[in-house]
Amino acid sequence: MTEDSAIKIFKCLSDKSRLQILKSLVHEDMYVELLAQRLNLAPSTISFHLKKLEESGAVTSRKEQYYNIYSINESIFKSSILDIIREESSEADLQKQREDNYRKKVIENFFEYGKLKNIPAQRKKRLIVLKEMAKAFEPGREYTEREVNIIIADFHDDFCTLRREMICENILTRENSIYKLVDS
Numbered sequence: 001m002t003e004d005s006a007i008k009i010f011k012c013l014s015d016k017s018r019l020q021i022l023k024s025l026v027h028e029d030m031y032v033e034l035l036a037q038r039l040n041l042a043p044s045t046i047s048f049h050l051k052k053l054e055e056s057g058a059v060t061s062r063k064e065q066y067y068n069i070y071s072i073n074e075s076i077f078k079s080s081i082l083d084i085i086r087e088e089s090s091e092a093d094l095q096k097q098r099e100d101n102y103r104k105k106v107i108e109n110f111f112e113y114g115k116l117k118n119i120p121a122q123r124k125k126r127l128i129v130l131k132e133m134a135k136a137f138e139p140g141r142e143y144t145e146r147e148v149n150i151i152i153a154d155f156h157d158d159f160c161t162l163r164r165e166m167i168c169e170n171i172l173t174r175e176n177s178i179y180k181l182v183d184s
Contacts, residue, residue: 003091006084008056009076017041018049018058022072025059029071103128116156119165127169133162134171137181148172148179 012018020039024030032050036043050070053059057076061068106128110117116133120126136151137143143151145163152159152166163179166172173180 003087005057006087009058012053012056012058015049015052017045018053021046021049021053022058025070025072029069031067031069035070107132114155116162119156119158119161126165130162130166130169130171134166134181137172139181139183141180143179145177145179 013022017039021035024035024038030038032043032046035041035050036046039046050059050061054061054070058073059070060073061070063069106120106125110120110125110129111132116129120129133152133155136154148163149159152162156162163172167174170182173182
């Protein structure tokens with residue numbers, strides 16, 4: 001099921017009358033007048049809602065003599081909500097691009113000539129800055145505290161705060177004064 005068809009289905013299900021129509025159609029196929037009588041609604045109201053349900057694919061119709069007989073499209077309702085949510089979104093690439101642009105903007109704003117101008121107050125921005133600084137560390141290599149301080153000092157004078165933040169954010173690990181970059 002595509003994202004657009006899922007949206008149409010959810011919009012249809014958000015109306016009480018349409019939900020009542022679907023509940024009736026689950027038991028048997030029906031025509032407009034019979035649905036109107038059972039649900040105590042005007043035939044024009046039933047026709048309006050059936051048109052919306054048919055557009056979304058929730059019901060199908062077939063012609064029998066003078067009547068349009070409506071039936072529920074069970075295949076639409078076999079998909080679980082989790083399946084619909086897990087389905088790859090057309091927005092996913094766009095969201096990724098927005099994230100990358102935001103990340104680049106933060107790096108441009110906080111770094112000048114490879115030096116950190118100031119430590120961001122917002123956690124999200126600080127995490128982006130810390131991850132950028134982590135690129136200076138080699139994966140798998142063990143560092144002494146002095147080596148870590150020297151690497152961080154190349155970015156900013158307050159290496160103690162930045163080192164502590166990198167440990168708190170699980171970018172670096174510390175064990176017996178030996179530091180290591182966390183595999184990501």
